[in-house]
Amino acid sequence: MHIAEGFLPPLHAAAWTAVAAPFVIHGTRAISRTIKEHPEAKLLLGAAGAFTFVLSAIKLPSVTGSSSHPTGTGLGAVIFRPPVMAALGTIVLLFQALLLAHGGLTTLGANVFSMAVVGPWVGYAAFRLLGRAPFSVRIFAAMALANLATYVMTATQLALAFPGQNGFVGAWSAFLGIFAITQVPLAVIEGLVGVLIFKALRSWAGPELSALGVFSRRRDHAGTKVDEAIHA
Amino acid sequence: MRKHASTLAILLAIVALFAVAMVLGTRQSTGDGETFIGTDSAATTHIEENHPGYTPWFQPIFEPSSGEVESGLFALQAALGAGALGFVLGTMRERRRQRRSAADDSSRPVSDPEPACDAAELQSRG
Numbered sequence: 178m179h180i181a182e183g184f185l186p187p188l189h190a191a192a193w194t195a196v197a198a199p200f201v202i203h204g205t206r207a208i209s210r211t212i213k214e215h216p217e218a219k220l221l222l223g224a225a226g227a228f229t230f231v232l233s234a235i236k237l238p239s240v241t242g243s244s245s246h247p248t249g250t251g252l253g254a255v256i257f258r259p260p261v262m263a264a265l266g267t268i269v270l271l272f273q274a275l276l277l278a279h280g281g282l283t284t285l286g287a288n289v290f291s292m293a294v295v296g297p298w299v300g301y302a303a304f305r306l307l308g309r310a311p312f313s314v315r316i317f318a319a320m321a322l323a324n325l326a327t328y329v330m331t332a333t334q335l336a337l338a339f340p341g342q343n344g345f346v347g348a349w350s351a352f353l354g355i356f357a358i359t360q361v362p363l364a365v366i367e368g369l370v371g372v373l374i375f376k377a378l379r380s381w382a383g384p385e386l387s388a389l390g391v392f393s394r395r396r397d398h399a400g401t402k403v404d405e406a407i408h409a
Numbered sequence: 410m411r412k413h414a415s416t417l418a419i420l421l422a423i424v425a426l427f428a429v430a431m432v433l434g435t436r437q438s439t440g441d442g443e444t445f446i447g448t449d450s451a452a453t454t455h456i457e458e459n460h461p462g463y464t465p466w467f468q469p470i471f472e473p474s475s476g477e478v479e480s481g482l483f484a485l486q487a488a489l490g491a492g493a494l495g496f497v498l499g500t501m502r503e504r505r506r507q508r509r510s511a512a513d514d515s516s517r518p519v520s521d522p523e524p525a526c527d528a529a530e531l532q533s534r535g
Contacts, residue, residue, distance in 0.1 A: 231489075
């Protein structure tokens with residue numbers, strides 16, 4: 178989903194940087210607050226960052242004949258709330274821009290906004306809205322939609338910058354054809370990976386996750402029920 | 410055992426999905442040039458074709474000098490991430506094991522209804 182270096186007109190590049198910056202600053206503060214309030218959750222924070230780091234390095238072939246990578250931002254968004262992912266995602270994108278020439282410094286703002294802001298927020302919203310559904314369904318939706326939303330946002334950003342003769346809608350569907358369709362099976366795969374990793378985290382870091390409020394809603398009903406099923 | 414069965418089912422589903430996407434993708438690619446090119450470069454190509462007047466106004470300050478170097482750096486990224494994730498998960502697993510055994514051999518009079526949380530609290534303080 179990286180927009181390549183120099184491939185956004187200067188005005189767009191500046192605008193997306195301005196839009197993304199407050200989220201990243203807020204996210205950095207959110208990380209230090211989280212560490213202060215929940216020192217026991219440092220390991221989980223590391224897990225969320227590492228998960229995004231490894232997933233965004235793996236490029237997978239997909240149905241459209243092109244390949245793309247998962248984002249892994251849904252996991253941290255669900256555990257720590259989306260602002261934390263704005264900061265963690267920026268680190269990943271900076272690494273790729275500086276060392277791999279994937280993405281870029283001029284397009285960093287736009288890439289941060291799609292992968293580290295929109296993706297996590299959409300995933301978190303899905304997780305919250307599905308409050309009554311079984312836990313694994315909520316995780317699956319959060320991970321898959323965080324992934325997909327990132328690519329839809331990238332297509333939107335490129336369509337805004339390069340509307341072409343067909344206008345915004347025509348360009349948007351063209352870019353969606355490149356990004357979103359490729360991403361659908363990968364989003365489903367990421368959702369399934371998310372269910373697996375959460376199973377591990379639940380059994381190994383249950384108290385930390387509870388302290389962070391991941392299971393706080395309806396713990397008496399769905400929460401304990403799912404917990405029992407996992408430990409059975 | 411149910412736990413392992415569902416894990417296995419999910420793993421199989423991931424492999425199956427991956428295989429289907431790969432087969433469909435291979436049929437999609439027209440045969441000219443590389444198959445499974447990255448979407449990032451597909452988007453760049455699309456822009457270059459439709460907006461021949463546009464020239465990128467900034468170049469990456471560092472670019473891997475060959476595909477080999479690039480894939481090596483990608484592998485490094487994946488290795489760093491996977492290494493850190495594995496370390497964290499392993500530490501958590503061990504931590505839970507210790508919590509459990511601490512809760513098990515606490516022969517002192519049980520005053521706390523939730524020994525697991527008590528152990529967690531002790532650990533975070535220590």
